[in-house]
Amino acid sequence: MKHFIYSIVLGLLLGGCKSTKTLQSSGTLDSRMSVKQIAKNHDKFQSNFTSLQGRLKVEYVQGERSETHTLTLRMGYDHTIWVNAFLNMVRLKITPDRVLFYNKLDRTYFDGDYALISELLGTDLRFENLQNALLGEAIFDINPKAFKKLKHQSAYKLTPKKSNPLFDLLYIINPTYFKLDQQQLSQSLEQNSLNIKYQSYQKIKGLVIPESLSIKATNSNDQTTLNLNLKSVILDQPLRFPFKIPKGFKAIKL
Numbered sequence: 001m002k003h004f005i006y007s008i009v010l011g012l013l014l015g016g017c018k019s020t021k022t023l024q025s026s027g028t029l030d031s032r033m034s035v036k037q038i039a040k041n042h043d044k045f046q047s048n049f050t051s052l053q054g055r056l057k058v059e060y061v062q063g064e065r066s067e068t069h070t071l072t073l074r075m076g077y078d079h080t081i082w083v084n085a086f087l088n089m090v091r092l093k094i095t096p097d098r099v100l101f102y103n104k105l106d107r108t109y110f111d112g113d114y115a116l117i118s119e120l121l122g123t124d125l126r127f128e129n130l131q132n133a134l135l136g137e138a139i140f141d142i143n144p145k146a147f148k149k150l151k152h153q154s155a156y157k158l159t160p161k162k163s164n165p166l167f168d169l170l171y172i173i174n175p176t177y178f179k180l181d182q183q184q185l186s187q188s189l190e191q192n193s194l195n196i197k198y199q200s201y202q203k204i205k206g207l208v209i210p211e212s213l214s215i216k217a218t219n220s221n222d223q224t225t226l227n228l229n230l231k232s233v234i235l236d237q238p239l240r241f242p243f244k245i246p247k248g249f250k251a252i253k254l
Helices: 002-011 035-044 115-121 127-134
Strands: 051-062 065-076 080-084 090-094 099-103 108-112 147-150 156-160 168-173 180-187 192-204 207-218 223-235
Touching: 035 147, 035 156, 080 127, 192 223
Parallel strands: none
Antiparallel strands: 051 065, 051 223, 065 080, 080 090, 090 099, 099 108, 147 156, 156 168, 168 180, 180 192, 192 207, 207 223
C-alpha cells in the first residue's frame, strides 16, 4: 500500500536542452486585475504539447527517513503519464481510464481506476487534475464567478467564494507567467492537506514547465514530503509508453 501511494504521488505530481531557461519572476502586481483576467491569463499559459520526456530527481522525506531516486518521466498530453525507475524495477502508467502499477521488488501490481485517489481526496478525480498538478496549473478549473481575490504581497491569491463541505482550496498565481506558485487542498475535519509549492519554472520551446517543486502531504499522524526536480526535458518527440505486468506478480487488494 505504501509503495502504491508513493508511486501515485510521483505521477502527480514533476535542463539538458539548450532551449531551456530558468525563469525569474518580476513580482509586479496589477491591483486592478480582476479574477476573470487572472483566470484568462492562467489559461493562456497552459503547457499544451504533444509529448514530454525528462529526468525526474525525487527526494522522499518522512520523519527521519529520507531517500533520493532518479526516474524517467514521460507524458502524452491529455492521455498518458508514465514513470519508470532504474532497470524497470518500478513502473507507473496513468491514463484517463486506468491507474497501472507494478513493483518488481515485492512482485506486486495494481490495475484499477481512480476510486482510491478520489476517496482519499474526498472528491471525484480525473486524469486532467493530475496532469494540471504536474504542470503547475490549477488542479480544478478557475471559474471567475466562483472565486474571489485576496490580498497577497507578491502574487495573485484566489479562493472559492463559497466554502466546500468536502475540502478547502487555495491558489497562489505568479504575476509574471501566471503559473501557480502554490496550490493547497485541505480537509480541516480530517486534518488532511496537500500543499504543492512550485519553486522554479523553466521555459522550453516557448512553454513554461515546472523545474523544481515540493509536494507536502499531511494528516493527523504524519507528514510526507516529495521534493522534485525536472531536468533534461525534451518536447514533442515520438514516445512509447510500454506497460506489461510481469507473470507471477500478485495483485494488490485495496
